[in-house]
Every structure is written in structure tokens, then in C-alpha cells.
Amino acid sequence: MGGKQNPEQRRRELCDAAIALLAREGIKGVTHLKVDRKAGVADGTTSFYFRTSSALIRAAANRIADLDLADLTAATRSDNGDDGPSPAVGLARLVIRSGTGARLVRSKARYELVMPSSRDAGLAEAFSHNQQRFFELHRNVVVALCPSDTDPGLIDEKSYVLLTFISGLMLALARGDRTINSDEELHGIITAIVAAAPAASHREGVAAVDR
Amino acid sequence: MGGKQNPEQRRRELCDAAIALLAREGIKGVTHLKVDRKAGVADGTTSFYFRTSSALIRAAANRIADLDLADLTAATRSDNGDDGPSPAVGLARLVIRSGTGARLVRSKARYELVMPSSRDAGLAEAFSHNQQRFFELHRNVVVALCPSDTDPGLIDEKSYVLLTFISGLMLALARGDRTINSDEELHGIITAIVAAAPAASHREGVAAVDR
Numbered sequence: 001m002g003g004k005q006n007p008e009q010r011r012r013e014l015c016d017a018a019i020a021l022l023a024r025e026g027i028k029g030v031t032h033l034k035v036d037r038k039a040g041v042a043d044g045t046t047s048f049y050f051r052t053s054s055a056l057i058r059a060a061a062n063r064i065a066d067l068d069l070a071d072l073t074a075a076t077r078s079d080n081g082d083d084g085p086s087p088a089v090g091l092a093r094l095v096i097r098s099g100t101g102a103r104l105v106r107s108k109a110r111y112e113l114v115m116p117s118s119r120d121a122g123l124a125e126a127f128s129h130n131q132q133r134f135f136e137l138h139r140n141v142v143v144a145l146c147p148s149d150t151d152p153g154l155i156d157e158k159s160y161v162l163l164t165f166i167s168g169l170m171l172a173l174a175r176g177d178r179t180i181n182s183d184e185e186l187h188g189i190i191t192a193i194v195a196a197a198p199a200a201s202h203r204e205g206v207a208a209v210d211r
Numbered sequence: 212m213g214g215k216q217n218p219e220q221r222r223r224e225l226c227d228a229a230i231a232l233l234a235r236e237g238i239k240g241v242t243h244l245k246v247d248r249k250a251g252v253a254d255g256t257t258s259f260y261f262r263t264s265s266a267l268i269r270a271a272a273n274r275i276a277d278l279d280l281a282d283l284t285a286a287t288r289s290d291n292g293d294d295g296p297s298p299a300v301g302l303a304r305l306v307i308r309s310g311t312g313a314r315l316v317r318s319k320a321r322y323e324l325v326m327p328s329s330r331d332a333g334l335a336e337a338f339s340h341n342q343q344r345f346f347e348l349h350r351n352v353v354v355a356l357c358p359s360d361t362d363p364g365l366i367d368e369k370s371y372v373l374l375t376f377i378s379g380l381m382l383a384l385a386r387g388d389r390t391i392n393s394d395e396e397l398h399g400i401i402t403a404i405v406a407a408a409p410a411a412s413h414r415e416g417v418a419a420v421d422r
Contacts, residue, residue: 024330025330026326026327026330027237027239028238028239108326108329111325112326114322114382115319115322115323115385115386117386118319118385118386118387119235119237157400160390160391161376161400161403161404163379164379164380164383165375165376165379166379167382167383168375168376168377168378168379168380168382169375169379171325171378171379172375172378174329175325175326175328175329176329179371180371192407193372193376193404193407195407196403196404196406
């Protein structure tokens with residue numbers, strides 16, 4: 001690699017190398033020197049761009065978060081026209097793809113950082129913005145699937161249940177579980193989860209909960 | 212602590228100390244000396260019982276797996292009589308409790324080990340037995356909630372969806388998310404997920420999605 005790249009492009013390449021190391025070896029596998037070697041740049045380059053180990057890990061986390069958000073936003077667009085995939089189909093495709101190729105690398109790296117982010121405010125910040133946006137994007141999927149639902153509380157609850165299921169599934173895929181491995185099967189499951197009318201007993205249960 | 216304890220009891224105490232360190236600092240926080248200090252035993256004790264770092268982490272993983280399985284088995288018993296909690300109520304209570312106290316410590320430690328277990332066969336073994344048993348126990352919850360379901364494939368699918376949702380929720384609780392915080396609310400959600408009949412629309416949906 002020459003010196004022609006601009007700093008932003010170089011930072012992204014170093015983050016991508018750090019993400020690959022995270023996926024393969026966990027946080028302990030991410031050192032400045034290993035990132036230099038992985039990215040094929042001169043020793044010391046990573047230290048120049050990211051002074052501390054913490055800065056490097058946070059930058060990788062921000063890169064993961066940016067890519068995740070861009071992917072989920074594109075996948076769940078509802079303005080694809082009549083021929084485009086529905087938000088639910090887009091979500092199913094994206095999640096299944098998170099179990100293979102470059103997205104699997106990113107997914108493994110993400111889950112390596114989940115527990116550390118509960119101990120590190122800087123790392124938590126990289127993901128906290130996405131948590132709210134992910135909820136909103138899953139909510140779009142629910143609204144598109146259930147246009148007749150009008151109770152915002154019910155829509156929120158379905159959205160949270162869907163988001164939580166998808167999170168558990170992505171963790172399973174990142175670990176190598178392949179119980180669900182087709183877009184079609186996952187789309188059917190998403191549809192069933194979202195269609196689930198919380199029965200009378202449920203609503204009473206929720207109402208009875210003291211906040 | 213005296214020398215009166217039997218070796219098995221001592222091993223369990225050292226594992227519990229390792230679990231507390233895992234929860235607080237991740238794998239990198241678990242050293243033999245720190246486990247000695249945390250357990251209040253003479254320096255060198257942990258090294259005597261667990262020669263390598265890998266043996267220590269695996270023993271902690273096995274202890275987590277044993278406690279998890281005992282908890283889930285007890286929570287989802289269906290022979291509690293008419294006055295006892297149903298399997299679904301027992302599951303909801305257990306999951307909510309996993310977000311507080313000693314169970315939160317164990318839960319954080321468990322999720323610290325999930326991604327490392329995908330890189331370490333010995334660690335994976337500690338959890339792999341439980342994965343099958345957890346599926347069976349969640350299946351018991353589904354069968355108890357839907358006694359009229361007779362299609363084994365449908366029961367299996369509902370069980371997998373429930374298990375995956377619960378896994379995502381426990382990860383969220385371990386991270387400090389408190390969106391769902393009452394047994395009643397979670398019981399209502401479990402009931403709704405399991406009741407969701409992947410109706411005709413589901414089966415058709417599966418067939419209709421293009422590959």
C-alpha cells in the first residue's frame with residue numbers, strides 16, 4: 001500500500017484488519033503490531049492512527065456499528081416499490097447473510113465486544129446509538145407486516161420481541177449454529193412472531209405490572 | 212478457609228471465584244493468583260487444582276453449565292401439582308432473575324465465554340451438552356402451553372424460536388438492558404410467541420419467497 005490513501009480510508013482499513021483479528025482471536029488478539037501486519041502496512045502505522053489499545057478497539061466498534069446500521073437501514077427500506085423485497089424479507093435475508101462471509105467476520109467481532117462494552121463507557125457509546133435505531137428499524141418491519149395494528153404500545157412490544165429474537169439468532173449464527181439457514185424459513189418465523197396477537201391473558205398481565 | 216474441605220467443594224469455590232472475575236473483567240481478568248485472592252485461599256491453591264489457565268476457564272464453564280441446567284430443569288418442571296408454577300411461569304421467573312444478584316454474575320460470565328467457546332473445543336464441550344438439554348426443556352414449556360399441538364415439526368420450530376428469543380433476552384439482561392423487567396410481562400410474551408400459529412400465511416410465505 002502506498003502513501004496515497006487519505007487518512008479516513010487508511011483508518012477504515014486498519015479498523016477492518018482489527019475486526020478480522022477480533023473475530024478470530026477476541027480482544028486479546030488485537031494489538032497494534034498485529035493490525036499493522038494484518039493490514040499490510042508499515043509497523044507503527046496503527047499506533048500513529050490510534051494511540052492506545054482502547055482507541056483502536058473503540059474505532060473498530062464504531063466501524064462495526066456504522067456498517068451494521070447501513071446494512072439494516074438498506075435491508076428494511078419500505079420504498080422499494082412493488083417489485084422490491086418487503087422490509088421483513090430484507091431483514092430475513094440480511095440476518096441469514098450475517099452467518100457467512102465478511103458479515104460473519106463482522107458479526108463474530110461484534111459479539112466479542114458486547115460484554116466488554118458493558119464495562120467500558122467509550123465502547124458502550126459506539127453501540128448505544130444503534131440500539132435505538134435498530135429498535136426503530138425493527139419497528140418499521142412490524143408496521144409493514146401489521147398495517148392494521150394501531151396501538152403504539154402493542155407495536156413497540158412486538159418490535160422489542162422481534163429485535164430480541166433477531167439478536168439471539170445472530171448470536172447463534174455467529175457461534176456457528178445453523179438451525180435456521182434459509183431466508184424463507186426465517187421470513188416465515190418473523191411473520192409468525194409479529195402476527196402473534198398477545199392474548200387477553202397477556203394484556204392483563206402487562207397491565208398488572210407495576211412500573 | 213481451613214484445610215477441612217473436600218477437594219470437590221474446594222474446586223467449586225475456586226470456580227465460583229473465577230466466575231465472579233469473569234463477570235467483572237472478562238477472561239483476561241482470570242488469573243490463578245487473582246482467583247486465589249478472590250476465594251481467600253493461600254497463593255498457589257488454584258494452580259494446584261487447575262494446572263493451566265485453560266483448565267481453569269473450562270472448569271468455570273462447566274460449573275456455569277451445571278448450575279444453568281439445574282436451574283432451568285427445576286424452573287420448568289411440569290409436576291408441581293395444581294398449585295405450583297407452570298413451566299412457562301417458571302421459565303419467566305428464572306429469566307428475569309438472571310438479571311439480578313448471583314445469577315446476573317453467572318449470566319455475565321456465561322456470555323463472556325460464548326464467543327471464546329467457538330474457538331476452543333474444550334470450552335465448547337462445556338456448553339454443547341446443555342444446548343440440546345435447553346432445547347428439550349424449552350420444548351417442554353411449548354408442549355405445556357399448547358397441549359393441542361401435535362405436529363412435532365411445528366413444536367420443534369416453536370421451541371427453537373422460544374429458545375432463541377430467551378437467549379437474546381438473557382444477553383440483553385446481562386448487558387444491563389431492563390426493557391422487560393417483570394415475570395408477568397415476560398410470561399405474557401412467552402405465551403404469545405408460543406401461541407403464534409405459523410398459520411397458512413406462514414407456510415405460504417415460506418413458499419412464496421424467491422431464492
